[in-house]
Amino acid sequence: MVKLKSKPILAIDVGGTKIRLALVSDDGTIVSSKQYPTHADKGYQEVIKRITNGIEQIVIDSKLSLHDIRGISVAAAGIIDSRNGIITTSPNLPDWKDIPLKDILVDSLGLDVYLMNDANAAALGEYHAGVGKGIKNLVYITVSTGIGGGIVIDGELYTGTDGCAGELGHMVIEADGPQCKCGNYGCLEILASGTAIAREAQKRINQGDKSLLSNLVKSCEEITARTVSIAAKKGDLVAIEVINKAAYYLGIGMANIVNIFNPEMIIIGGSVSKMGEMLLKPARKVVKQRAFNLPTSSVSIVRSHLSDDSGIIGAALCFIENEAENCR
């Protein structure tokens, strides 16, 4: 049995590709964690089943029961109505429309549940326990299946009128660009996310471009952002060009953020950020070329320190805050 001073929070990060669950102590330490594929394509009821199964499993594996859990904090990709615990829409969980996830989990588990946006949670995690510790004005961008954002202003999460501010991935940077899953056109997400990187690489291979990528997968559709990253590290030109293209758009998105927020730090998290400098170096160059000098000279553009754990840690910390004052 896990030894803890007080009851742990069960924090869950529901992304377009994977569900991560963790037991987190009051101070933000992860006690144990688990991960499952989301299988968003199988529909929201299946995803909810996977979440509740995951909850039961992590509790059992830790030799605990639900009574030992302080509450559940879910960080999910999408437009979240935190006040009412509803996922109103989620570009990467296609059939999630006004799903009252909080009530569903409360009813089935009998625990307190808090629901928030995943990138907001990650921003808060980095601010309290990661690379953004003590940085009062920072912007967090998660580049993964989609692109999300979280804004910390004066040391507090800025969530706006309905609690859904920070949708930086759905900032248009190409007015007449390709249609995004959110319905809008030319969003940062459709141009620079992991999905965009995979799509572009697949297009290049289908066009007949010679690349290592073809050797790394059985069929072109299997190419992911991770495959592109592996090929680029081996010096593959097509893969490098694909990453540079995403970095170009990410750089434009960040230049916008620099001009709009004049932040002290931009933190890049999410699975695609694991490419590190290969993505960040060309993106920083674009920021320097495009944003005003004064705010550019003040901003650090860095990788997340907590990596996959930032959302989990932030969600747990926000649950605690929310218990006290409803987490804004």
Next chain:
Amino acid sequence: MVKLKSKPILAIDVGGTKIRLALVSDDGTIVSSKQYPTHADKGYQEVIKRITNGIEQIVIDSKLSLHDIRGISVAAAGIIDSRNGIITTSPNLPDWKDIPLKDILVDSLGLDVYLMNDANAAALGEYHAGVGKGIKNLVYITVSTGIGGGIVIDGELYTGTDGCAGELGHMVIEADGPQCKCGNYGCLEILASGTAIAREAQKRINQGDKSLLSNLVKSCEEITARTVSIAAKKGDLVAIEVINKAAYYLGIGMANIVNIFNPEMIIIGGSVSKMGEMLLKPARKVVKQRAFNLPTSSVSIVRSHLSDDSGIIGAALCFIENEAENCR
């Protein structure tokens, strides 16, 4: 002589096209005002001369002396380093590069001087005395020669790390669009400002499009956003199309703001906003099509109430705040 309970503040709004000066009392009431063309093309020294001449003139006309003035608050278009009182750069005042305007005015007038961004001043003016009164989270956009922005969060102006946040006009919405005066490409300003409207209308006439616009001016170069507005009101199709195009881009910029800030209100000010619903109606439609439903349903998109005075009033109020605590 003007009768006032206490010394008035001399507030000055320096835009790309005109300089407005006003004596403002503590409570934000404009006692008297004057306006001059900026003549930015004649160079910054000439503009500064016009500012100081304007100051002398308004003081003389009000039968006051400089000793009767509490201080000077300048709201200028550009990237302002408020802490040091420097205009670092200004897309619509082309040769203004690191001009220490505060020190120049202090030296020549011997009064306290505060320097801030014009759209920030206007946002604050609308929040304290205009249509945004009591709206804790609002975004102000000025559409004029250029496009500027001011962000009010939790009832306070958000100015970022260096005091230059809110450059909403220099948010890229067309990655490979035309080059903006700021050096960046596809900025909202180059696509939807008054200058953009005039340029587009001139292009249409030069292409040989038949339009009332040709009757309203002696030569095509004389067409301004105002001319376009007049022609559109008379039902001129070319003028209406030109305004719709600007509204399309303004709508995309506002959709971005809705997705990023989830604000309660977006206030549109600046000379071009005087077109009213002709510009705002199609722009609102674009927001509805492009931004997420939840934040779209919460936001009011309205015209400035203080019109040309919002910057002046905001600058004066910020001077008072700054006297007390350095206006952030």
